[in-house]
Amino acid sequence: MPDTQSHLPDALYTAEQVRDLDARLIAAGTPGLELMQRAARATWRAVRRRWPEAGVLTVLAGHGNNAGDGYLVAQLAHQAGWVVRVLAVGDPAALHGDAATAHQQARAAAVEILQWLGQPLVGVVVDALLGTGLRGEVREPYKAAIEAINAADLPVVAVDIPSGLSADTGQALGCAVRADLTVTFIALKLGLFTGAAADHVGQLLCEDLQADPQSLSQTPATATRLDSANLAALAPRPRTAHKGQFGRVLVVGGDHGFGGAALLSAESALRSGAGMLTLATRAEHVTAALVRMPEIMSAAIHSANQLTGLVAAADVLVAGPGLGQGSWARSLLSVVAGADTPQVWDADALNLLAAGQVRLPSGCVITPHPGEAARLLGVTTAEVQADRPAAVRRLAEQFKAVCVLKGSGSLIADPQGRLALCDRGHPAMASAGLGDVLSGLIGALLAQHMQPFEAACLGVWLHARAGELAGLEGRGLLASDLIVIIRRLLEELQPCLK
CATH class of the missing domain: 3.40.50.10260 (YjeF N-terminal domain)
Structure with missing residues (x-):
């Protein structure tokens, strides 16, 4: 940067x-x-x-x-x-x-x-x-x-x-x-x-x-260039707080061979303050999720019918990490798309959206990288990168959603015309799984009652700043390295207690 x-x-x-x-x-x-x-x-x-x-x-x-x-x-x-x-x-x-x-x-x-x-x-x-x-x-x-x-x-x-x-x-x-x-x-x-x-x-x-x-x-x-002084704040928690006050996040993803993406998103959401977390994924990933983080409530999902009750119980939905684009993914995403619940769509959820397989509910947060943005807009990646501000504004307007266009100088736009930019980050962040961590983080902030644009701005800044700090050690940064740093940054910036 x-x-x-x-x-x-x-x-x-x-x-x-x-x-x-x-x-x-x-x-x-x-x-x-x-x-x-x-x-x-x-x-x-x-x-x-x-x-x-x-x-x-x-x-x-x-x-x-x-x-x-x-x-x-x-x-x-x-x-x-x-x-x-x-x-x-x-x-x-x-x-x-x-x-x-x-x-x-x-x-x-x-x-x-x-x-x-x-x-x-x-x-x-x-x-x-x-x-x-x-x-x-x-x-x-x-x-x-x-x-x-x-x-x-x-x-x-x-x-x-x-x-x-x-x-x-x-x-x-x-x-x-x-x-x-x-x-x-x-x-x-x-x-x-x-x-x-x-x-x-x-x-x-x-x-x-x-x-x-x-x-x-x-x-x-x-x-607006995002800075620690102009970010929206999470309210301090009362001493009588309980988990039900901070939302149940449902992460939907993890098709065969892609369970890690959904796990990263789920762990990120819990570490960023979500009250409860349910992971809807393939049966083969449930054991790994329990071993990695027993606090996650993992559900083995074989069909869309099994997802309906979990969606109804959730306060926030995060769809796309490791979801795939097959029939399993399409059926699950159709259930998610029918819910009147705050949502974050990333990765394969965006690819299915671009392919016309599903419609995006209004009021969501979408987090495309330039390639995904290009598919959503029906243009080339080079065209997106040639005018990133215009691309992110068009996405926000077209899908009636808050859009995070990831990349160097990430941009956040909403349908009302607001535009924010994050100038934080580090080249060591060019690593798999970073987007999954971001989607879980934004989901957690939504669950803690932030509005979509403010949640996206705070999430992008925390994610990029954590990447800067982790990047000080050079190449080899893992997406999971950011999760603990994000938690620390959030506490330094917006303490849980007054």
Whole structure:
């Protein structure tokens, strides 16, 4: 995930919204050149803090305001005694407005400015090529310049956004700069946190350029970045609490050969605070469930008729972990789908839904990974990943459900238009069974009387944060490693007792 700071704002905006904020700042009396100078000073401060002994700076400049920031950074570094060179990938003669003034100031300060002809890069590299207005794939000569930056194996700071990265979707538009540090301005852009962003942004700093907080507050955020301070809370339990107050979760899954998925989901739900847990699975998995966790009430299910009574007694249903897609799975899922009970659907439940085998009740939580999301939407996985925010919103609207689109920069959307993003996680989480743990966790939070959107947000954050902590030990993370950590995190964040 991007190396973010805990004090970053939690409001995320589109590129158009930030451009509008920039225009309003100028209209309110702050000259555009002054904003550009503030951006340059912020970037230069960040460079000095990160690489204080470097002494050499190469700026690759494009042709817009992003280039103007770069020319002013070069001027500041030159005045501080660094060896500085600007390689103009965009023709300086095409610059206009504040960017042209910035170029003139750098030239007047005797900064060396050369046309980029593929020269070797040295020192700290400043990416001032392409800004947030990029549409469509990167074209030459910018493609070659980005490839040169990525091949140079030098420290890289991106001005506002890594060139080639979509500010709205996080998609790498053909190619994108892999920065070690990104200094973004005025407000956070959604695309800095999802899609391919984690491989390109590096450490992220946000400089508001002294923007009026009231102006920011008047612009509704397009999404909320989840943080421990803005998560919905489970109420503390009274000292007279009993298990019946915290819900009976029924996990339905575990076809032949897939019992582990259902067991992981069941254990996760119990460890996350569900009052009672019943596992409806194949007979062959019952003994394993009793041995692993005797607190689970395990039911051997041969036919849909045997499931009806268990569904009627449950407060929350979790369907899909290890369910399979055969006749057994279809018959069980049809019973689940007929229940007027809060539900979480994952894995094969989503595959059967995509195949038209069953209809999803309204008000559910669905947790697809990009491949499952693609099948639900009838598109390719690449199309989902190209615009994850649009995909998750479409799923929430189409199925009238809270949707968690898993992956780097997981997104949570509801049919009312709310969108949240989780920027936690660790690459060690690329391991089987993690989704089963998440579905059980969200089921447990629903059983403890959380609303679906709030339960999904809290569950995704706890799951990702637990993965970060478990990932500190490196490769080989098991899904079950997260369960105890999630329990500890939940207690630290929202204690059981006051």
